[in-house]
Every structure is written in C-alpha cells, then in structure tokens.
Amino acid sequence: MKTVKVLGTGCANCRNTIALIETVAKEHGAQIALEKVEDLQAIMSYGVMSTPGVVIDGRVVHAGGVPQREKVEGWFQA
Numbered sequence: 001m002k003t004v005k006v007l008g009t010g011c012a013n014c015r016n017t018i019a020l021i022e023t024v025a026k027e028h029g030a031q032i033a034l035e036k037v038e039d040l041q042a043i044m045s046y047g048v049m050s051t052p053g054v055v056i057d058g059r060v061v062h063a064g065g066v067p068q069r070e071k072v073e074g075w076f077q078a
Contacts, residue, residue, distance in 0.1 A: 001031040002076075007043040007053035007063075008036075014052040016066045021054070024069065030076040 008014030
C-alpha cells in the first residue's frame with residue numbers, strides 16, 4: 001500500500017488533484033492511504049513552495065498545479 005499525501009490549503013486545484021489520484025488509483029487497483037495536508041509548516045517541511053504538492057511514500061513527486069493524468073497513472077502502474 002502506498003502512502004499518498006496531497007499538500008495544499010484546500011484550493012480547487014488541491015481538490016481536483018485528490019479526485020484525480022483517487023480515480024486513477026481505483027482504475028489501476030492500487031491500494032493507497034490518501035491524506036490531505038493543509039498545515040503550512042508541514043507543507044514547507046517537504047520543500048514544496050507551490051501547491052498542490054504530492055508526496056508518495058515520503059518522496060515529493062509533484063508540486064504546483066494539477067498533475068497530468070499520465071503522470072498520475074505512472075505512479076500507480078504495477
């Protein structure tokens with residue numbers, strides 16, 4: 001199971017990123033634990049200055065804007 005964190009303060013792009021990740025993970029049959037991180041100190045601790053940011057298993061894989069669907073699919077391919 002992958003631990004996925006979406007870093008952001010709750011903007012539309014953050015909500016769209018969460019929805020995209022949930023959809024793609026489900027389509028690929030990926031087991032994920034999805035967490036929304038809104039605390040600014042916690043976001044900055046990852047070095048993310050532009051949200052939304054995405055962290056998978058402790059590693060920042062995206063920052064700034066909604067990621068492309070193809071990029072998200074790459075995160076969940078077996």
